[in-house]
Amino acid sequence: MICRNGETQPGTASVAPEREGMTLVIQGVPARVCASCGEEYVDEETSARLLKMAEEAVQAEVRVDVREYIAA
Numbered sequence: 001m002i003c004r005n006g007e008t009q010p011g012t013a014s015v016a017p018e019r020e021g022m023t024l025v026i027q028g029v030p031a032r033v034c035a036s037c038g039e040e041y042v043d044e045e046t047s048a049r050l051l052k053m054a055e056e057a058v059q060a061e062v063r064v065d066v067r068e069y070i071a072a
Contacts, residue, residue, distance in 0.1 A: 003034060003036050003037035003039065005036040005037070006034040006035040006036025006037060007034070007035055007036075008032035008033060008034050008035070008041060009032065009033055009035055010030070010031075010032065010033075011030075011031055011032070011033035011040070012027075012028050012029060012030060012031060012033075012069075013029045013031040013033070013040035013042065014026065014027045014028075014029065015029050015042070015050055017050060017051070017054040019054050019055075019057075019058050020058050021063065022054070022057055022058050022062055022063055022064070022065075023063070023064050023065075024053065024054050024057045024062065024064075024065050024066075024067065025065070025066040025067070026050060026053060026066075026067050026068075026069050027066065027067070027068050027069065028068050028069045029042060029046060029050065029069045030042070030043075030046055030069070030071070031046075049072065050069075053067070
């Protein structure tokens with residue numbers, strides 16, 4: 001935790017990875033959210049899925065895209 005004052009709770013986040021000139025906004029990402037500062041944390045499995053989505057967008061030559069996170 002960055003603020004070290006709050007506890008995390010289940011929630012969602014919006015993530016915007018940028019890669020090779022591409023920006024991908026992914027909404028509704030499952031995350032743990034700090035009740036005090038609002039900092040969002042995603043687990044390793046979710047992070048891997050987000051990286052895969054970003055790589056697919058780069059391969060498809062997407063420049064800007066907004067997507068909803070859908071669990072596999």
